[in-house]
Amino acid sequence: MIDRIHVDDAVTALRPDFAVLAVCAYGLANGPSDDRSRAWLAEAAEHAAPLDDPRLEAWRDAYRSFGAKPSRTRPSVDALTRRKPLPEINLVVDAYNAVSVRHCLPIGGEDLRRYQGPARLVRAAGDEPSEDALGAPEIGEVIWRDDAGVTCRRWNWRQCVRTRITEETVDALFLLERLEPLTLEELAAAGDALAALLAEITPGVRVESRLIVAGGSR
Structure with a gap:
């Protein structure tokens, strides 16, 4: 799966600074929120960026670029x-939400076993299958999708139910998304932080990652 994740040229034409770090985790033992994950969330909230942070404004600008109103x-x-x-x-959703807020970047979490075909970031034709x-x-809207239809609308606004991470999720895909001024080094640090929390949840979890930038992978 990870080698087949694709970002369409129409998206990088819209935002050449876009990059996504795809992280796959295999063999998770998820469960309900506990004191550990509550502490992760509380620490993230304590260090959350102010709402006028340039990293947040970059995403609002990206939404405006395809006609969405970020308000x-x-x-x-x-x-x-x-x-x-x-x-x-x-536990797993709390982990990636904590990393998202602490590192100020969008992160999507997907149940790999519910995916049909690879994840693709594209601009919508308007006729894609989508949950009611x-x-x-x-x-023209930027969407994540697989062979079955839309998995997330408006880049990272709202995820479908079909691929959400639940307590039964064993294999997961995380999509850590970057626009400038967030650096690629900061993106990598967020990926490392997520991998560390996943290892706390499931010692021995197998994690692999791939960075996708305009023009290909690194």
């Missing part, structure tokens, strides 16, 4: 940073 449908890291306290979902609760994407 109505907020980038995921923007919406999450505003939550007080941060929501408790389950998610709504149909608009033409």
Whole structure:
């Protein structure tokens, strides 16, 4: 899966500074939120970026670039940073939400076993299959999708139910998304932080990663 994740040229034409660090974790033993994950979330909230941080504004600008209004449908890291306290979902989701807020970048979490084909970041044609609760994407909207349809609308605004990480998730894909001024070094640090928390949840978890930038992988 990780070698087949694709970012379409139409997306990087929109934002040449976009990069995504794909992280796959295999053999997770997820479970309900506990004192550890509550501490991760509390620490992240304590060090959350201010709402006028340039890293958040970069995502608002990216939304405007394809016609979305970020005050109505907020980038995921923007919406999450505003939550007080941060929501408790389950151990794995708490881990990536904590890293998202602490490192000020959007992170999507997907159940790999519910995926059909590779993840692709594209601009919507407007006829993609989509869950009723998610709504149909608009033409030109940036979406994540697989062979079955839309997995996340408006870049990282709202995820579908089908691929969400639950307490039963064993294999997961995380998509850590970057725009400038966040550096590639900061993106890598966020990936390392996530891998460390996943290892706390499941010692011995197998993690692999791939950086995708405009023009290919690194």
